[in-house]
Amino acid sequence: MNCNKPKWKRDKDKNVRRSSNVLHMSHCPRSVVTAKSGVTIVLQSYSNRYFLIISEAGSQGLGTVIQVVKHQQTNGFEVGPNSTIYDVLIRFGNETPELLLAARMIASKVDFDKPVLFGLALRRFDKELCEEICEEVKNILKTF
Secondary structure, eight states: OOOOOOOOEEOSSSSOEEETTEEOOSSOOEEEEOTTTOOEEEEEEOSSOEEEEEEOTTOOSSOEEEEEEEEEOOOSSOOOTTOEEEEEEEEESOOOHHHHHHHHHHHHHHTOSSOEEEEEEOSOOOHHHHHHHHHHHHHHHTTO
């Protein structure tokens, strides 16, 4: 994949950066294959969200697409340490409690600064695998 930065032109009608009338990504995607579990992780950063694909070896396709948005719950006075809420919404794919829990767990442990759109194609869900994925995603985020 060619990750050379294109020459940007500012569209006067829309506040969008365009090059040859094609909307571009803000950065090249970062990816890693974890050694222990064989899980492939691809992270793409856009101006308003992250797109994170997590695929286990042997999985076909993008998997289930899940949107996670972080909110701070306020009681009108102050924001407490346990007041973060993660709204999880299945955009398309299988709706299983394991997928929802994995997406919520990864989003909370990594603590993204923007909403995240997940593509999860995992065949197994265990705490060790999710923790390994979280560490790898944190390492990838450091490169942006």
